[in-house]
Amino acid sequence: MARYRKKPGEIDAHQWLKNGDHPEDGPAEFEGKIVRYFRRPEPEYDGQTVHDLCGRIWHDHGWIDALEGGHTVCPGDWIAKGAQGEYYPVKPNSSDEPETDPLxxxxxxxxxxxxxxxxxxxxxxxxxxxxxxxxxxxxxxxxxxxxx
Incomplete structure (x- = not known):
């Protein structure tokens, strides 16, 4: 697990690479409890189409349910747990160092x-x-x- 500094404090985050990577997801052969399988009915999200943001096919992605709908999770994203117990993806920083000094x-x-x-x-x-x-x-x- 990595620690990220976020105003006003720190948050816990786990890097997600594939189904089952999050410690609260359960076994990889089942859909995760936190990061679910990515499913969309639209043809532009078929399993073999490449996601422009990360360059990976949509089949490799995950999904986190949220009050405002949900969040797409790209392989390599960090899954952060907010103060209210909500989960959301955080893109890796440029230096790939989870613990950063803001100064x-x-x-x-x-x-x-x-x-x-x-x-x-x-x-x-x-x-x-x-x-x-x-x-x-x-x-x-x-x-x-x-x-x-």
Whole structure:
């Protein structure tokens, strides 16, 4: 089981790949109690037609009943249990890491931005120094300007 952070707290989620994967579904040879077989009468949902969103045939999909109708479950989705006991599919995140730090992306972007600013600043300083026949030498933790 994986843990996802969701405002205001955390939720439980289980990854669903095929019938019977959810721990509350029961044996795989029977229809699941949480994730049911995907059944639709319309011809565009026949078992061999490919679902545009995930690239898998509809026969590989599941269905979760909900008050508002229901949710299609693609193989690889995480099945989350809400605060009211309802279940719903959550698409896998881009890093495929179920436990995420909500500030990790912000920290990474900030570090990249600072690195780019440092590089731009250094290039600008080197251009100015080159006009005067000087160059920048950086040896941690010291910066020295020397003749070229």
């Amino acid at each position: 990790a992306d912000a920290r990474s972007l900030l570090a990249e931005h600072e690195r780019q600013q440092d590089e731009a600043c250094r290039a600008e300083i080197e251009q100015v120094l080159a006009k005067y026949g000087r160059k920048l030498v950086v040896t941690q933790p010291q910066i020295t300007i020397v003749p070229t």
